[in-house]
Amino acid sequence: MNVIICKNYEEMSQKAADIVVQQVTQKINSVLGLATGSTPLGLYQKLVKAYHDKDISFKDVTTYNLDEYMGLDVSHPQSYHQFMYKHLFSQIDIDLSNTHLPKNDHHHMQECAKAYHKLLSKTAIDLQILGIGSNGHIGFNEPGTPFGNEVFIVELDEQTRNDNKRFFNHIDEVPTHAITMGIKNIMRSKHILLLASGIEKSESIYHMIKGPVTENLPASILQLHPNVTVIIDEKAASKYLENA
Ligand code: PGA
Secondary structure (H helix, E strand, C coil): CEEEEECCHHHHHHHHHHHHHHHHHHCCCCEEEECCCCCCHHHHHHHHHHHHCCCCCCCCCEEEECEEECCCCCCCCCCHHHHHHHHCHHHCCCCHHHEECCCCCCCCHHHHHHHHHHHHHCCCCCEEEECCCCCCCECCECCCCCCCCCCEEEECCHHHHHHHHHHCCCHHHCCCEEEECCHHHHHCCCEEEEEECCHHHHHHHHHHHHCCCCCCCHHHHHHHCCCEEEEEEHHHHHHHHHCC
């Protein structure tokens, strides 16, 4: 793992954007794996700026998102479909037909998982962006998820629903299930770029880098991937630095 420690969120976002720009410059038809949540927002803002500055074009880029809440209408402001459209897709020159998020019809959950799995198996992700949960999840692969999983339906961890309740009016509105790429899908990416900022991520970052590879801390699997870049701010790095 190549671990890069930045002063703050701003620097983390800029360094991540530089890597994405470099990837798409080298291969204009790159396939990007995208994440949602607070962490990549700064990265997406930087990419929008890079597009306006003509440093990058997404015309030939294809994207696949990691996950989506189950049963939340895709027009719901907290759906990841809306998140991606608002924060990135609507502001760049990407062809929307080249952007992919898992379908999330809760009456047909297994069919949705099969369909996304089929789509992913026809492609190879060049660069996968990841955040990390305070419980060490990546995508919605919660602690205890088998490493062998491919796209599947997950019942969300209590800690994850609590972490995400800030986006909803009430905890009861936070969906209980999601559809997510499995660890196996994520590990197939050629290059993985994991971002984290803030003290609340320091514990999971420490275990991801230094701890045993265990399904109890899903991100620890990344120790076994040959090409992982971890970009974190000083707060997220604090426990790792204390024990380095
Ligand atoms: P966050 O979520 O970026 O909103 O902290 C990260 C994650 O849960 O993967």
